[in-house]
Amino acid sequence: MRSALPTFNEVWQRQFRSSFLKQGSQFSDQTTFLIGCSGGMDSMLLLFLLSEIYPDRVRAIYVNHQLQRVSDDWAVFVENYCLAKNIPVIVQNVAVLSGNLENQAREARYRAFEQHLQANEILLLAHHQQDQAETLMLRLLSGAGVQGLSAMKMIDQREKITMWRPLLDLSREQICQWVRQLQIPYVNDPTNLDTHFDRAWCRQELWHILQSRFPKMQDALSRTSYLMQDADEILNEVLAQDLAYCGHDRQLDLHKLKQLSKARQRQLLSVWMRGKSNYRPAYDMVERLQDEVIDAKVDAQGALHWNGFYYVRYQNVLHRLAQDIYLADQQPKPSDIHLKFELNQQIDLHSGQFKIESHDMGLSPELLGKVLNLRWRTGGEKIHLYGRVGTWPLKKAIQGAQIFPWMRQTIQILSIDNVMLGVFTPQGFWLAQSKYCEVGGWQPKLISSL
Structure with a gap:
């Protein structure tokens, strides 16, 4: 029989509060916190906890994707809760572009976060252990490498945003229990049950089957993500050394590149092609670069186009060219x-x-x-x-x-x-x-x- 989960007060006094404060100690005393709050159970618990630990240093933001009729009602719900708790709140309406709805909604959400983040402010998100395990599984099914299987980091430093996910090691069951004990109000998003979305399908259809066979699956997948984060950090150190040896962000010396092992060549080409974007090219795109450009005949003028750049070889050097530069000679010349x-x-x-x-x-x-x-x-x-x-x-x-x-x-x-x-x-x-x-x-x- 499964043992009862510890109560909020037990964990709060013994473990969670000290862990929370230890993570937060990485930031200065002047750091403020912007909490992405959807009104759901997870983000409402996070909002409650942060306002208890860091009073007067917390703001909330509700991003309204305007995809459901009740989304305006949820905005009012979050606003009213924050008003009662004296927490400043932002409601930001966004337009979600066509295409993959999950991806486009996420992109719109992060653009809204970037827009409202102030100097010396950290973005907090309420992802928990099951979110982490689901992310790893979905990325595994999509053929991700080490970086993708690293899933989500507790503290994630990106170009424009520093993100903190304090609940990442907390199970959903524990969150549900704490929310009930603390009597925190929340809303239910019906799209979490819509199996047309990959994550909802994974949660509703696949999860219980795997967990019935592997009861500790969630812990194991979460632990794998941390092991992959270590591996990714080591790999990035090697890649930085290889890039410094072979060239820079715009060109690679092919003589030096071919001195590396095949695996290191593939990894270096992949991260080099990614540049400043968030995602690496697919494995077959890296293979095309090797076959069609790097290993093409000496007199061939092969060029590969990917993600707004052209990759061309000249004098045994591989170049990464912006599209407007590579295609400039095809444009009409202005007058003398x-x-x-x-x-x-x-x-x-x-x-x-x-x-x-x-x-x-x-x-x-x-x-x-x-x-x-x-x-x-x-x-x-x-x-x-x-x-x-x-x-x-x-x-x-x-x-x-x-x-x-x-x-x-x-x-x-x-x-x-x-x-x-x-x-x-x-x-x-x-x-x-x-x-x-x-x-x-x-x-x-x-x-x-x-």
Whole structure:
């Protein structure tokens, strides 16, 4: 026969309060707490506990997804409870985009949290042990790796939000008992019983079958998530070392990448492709990157498009390019422009930012203040580079300088009266031999590459 759960007062005095305060001690005395409160049993218990432990440092936020008729009533319920307890409360209506309803509702909710979080404020969520176990199981069924199986962290630091989940080790049964003992009011969300949603199906259909066979399943799955969090932390340390060795967030040296084991190559490519987004690419997308780009024939111009970026190989280096950069040469070029230069002037061009400076050898000072022409390459141009013998096709000079193919569309030619004065490139200004070259002249100096 299953033993009775300890009462709220027993656990509160012996264990939970001290654990709560120990977790909270990681934050400063000036930290305030914003509690995501849906009006459900879990979040109402969390709101009650936090207002008892940290009076005057707690606010609540109810995010109204406007997906059910009663959602406005729940907003009023949360507002009235907070008013009675003297807890500041925010009610934020959000619009949920079409698509996967669970995912879109979650995204809308977190955008609302970000909007209202103040400086030095922590977001508290009421996820409990069964939520953790369900998350791990659903991610396992979706084919997640170590990071996904880490599930939810007790304290989770993201780019814009610090989240704290104090109830994560508490069972739902214990929460139900405490809510009854403390006589805390709450609302019931019928979507928690709607098995069209994966989590509700898992809870209503699958959970009791597995638990009847494995009574300690929930504890075991929760423990696995903590083991995966340790493994993920170790893996991230290795990945940071591998990334520093192979390159940076925009490019990887393929010679160095191939010195790693196959497993480390896959993991590094996966986290590198993720960049600053929340999710890594699917396993088959990483395989496509290896097959179609990295291991393609030397003369192949393979490119893989994923999540707004293009992945291309050039000179045995793998590059991660924003879509607008990679596709820029497919866009129509604007008209030629006419401009005047003055010493110390800074100009922003497609190839970079330049500053007009005096130079031992450069363009005649007589050209300062005169109208000069700046035009795009059209193909077939030739250039006599200053200090070089003979005239070269501009295309050959660009290839010899190993300017990336996707950056060649930024190159512009400076001229006056059809006389080429020089070329603006991502590597700097190339001075052309002409009657306007003089000792003590001036040149545009590249000060930052765009």
